[in-house]
Amino acid sequence: MFSHSEENYLKVIHNLELTNSKNVSTTLIANELQTKASSVTDMLKKLADKKLVNYEKYKGVTLTKQGEIIALNVVRKHRLWEVFLVDKLNFNWDEVHEVAEQLEHIKSDQLIDRLDAFLNYPTKDPHGDPIPTKNGKMPLDNSILLSDAHADIVYEVSCVKDNSKSLLQFLDKHAITINSEITIVDKFDFDDSMTVKLSNGILLTLSNKVSANVFVNLK
Amino acid sequence: MFSHSEENYLKVIHNLELTNSKNVSTTLIANELQTKASSVTDMLKKLADKKLVNYEKYKGVTLTKQGEIIALNVVRKHRLWEVFLVDKLNFNWDEVHEVAEQLEHIKSDQLIDRLDAFLNYPTKDPHGDPIPTKNGKMPLDNSILLSDAHADIVYEVSCVKDNSKSLLQFLDKHAITINSEITIVDKFDFDDSMTVKLSNGILLTLSNKVSANVFVNLK
């Protein structure tokens, strides 16, 4: 079994491998975990001893197969708990992160299997992120960033990239949620902002900061 | 906020205050927590510094008001999670303890309030133990031990004193559960065993070890 801390490191490394380059740096991990680079180095050595990461001094890390399995399992638990919190306990999507950060470390395969069944085997969490399967597969889809999408085509919101309270609350306020219909009406080179139309006809101007954090799919 | 370890100590001290004398000894705590007496001494000093226990060298401890409030809150969370596991995730009553031991330390008032509502404000856990209220009151009832009950009176099982797997599975096997009807037919002085009749007419002989761990109420 692995400690909360080890699980957190693996999860964050996995996350950074997806969003950044394949090779993850010490500082990047330190930022993500709100800790110091020296602490990260210490932990990377420990994880390397346990064959959970490939670590070479000054060269950054990658997860081993074993490390990835554990990371995906933590992500799976995190996202299943988020579904529970939103679907069953009526939490809002911007309120679930901190609690799920705790719940993801509960150790019981039976618990997570039964929770999965209770929730009816969801495939996405409340932010649209895919829930890894029990055997460690991460379902991928062909979403693109709204900022890369084209005008006059009907898309639907599939996922939110940045799960920060501020973005989620912004989207809430404008009634944009997972599966919302959205069409780009106009794009502005000056600041990469865009005007979009929602299914209720409302027109909205979104900054690049927003559109670069929302994934969409063809409707 | 308090650590898992501190919460566990407070919970165990509270428990021992109820079942044993008002004043709890170091060794008793050590046994309950599967740890060493010297570790307990260390922690008692720490808890005393934080005004959570009244501790005098060589004299044992009692909880302060503050300590009791925290202990009851941990018990509340433990028991609510047990209800969730049994009622919603179909766990058996002998399978919930270890998982609830982990879940009881999740820190979120909002979570526990909503869980309480989701479960419809239960007042007892799956073993019949009362769930402390949000403001730290432990509902008591007038149950007595089956071993102290009288013959030829119809009782119902209200609570199980010892939540060990072995007892719970024994009771399961004989279809004795919370709210089961039970009547003492005969008591034997020799070994304090008794013959009881269940509502389905089945006769059963129970050792004192069993009857001294089952609470009953007048029907």
Add this chain to the structure above:
DNA sequence: ATATATTTTTAGACTTGTCTAAATTTAAAA
């Protein structure tokens, strides 16, 4: 290509919670 800045690692320290072994106190028995 050399100087400067940034990143990463090391060394040593601290905290929390635990342990063993020895010393001390309290309780029980002869």
Add this chain to the structure above:
DNA sequence: TTTTAAATTTAGACAAGTCTAAAAATATAT
């Protein structure tokens, strides 16, 4: 009441995870 036994505490050590400050390696800029 004195001796023996049991319970409790102290002292010193250890592991996990973190930190600061300084040293070493790498990357950047002129």
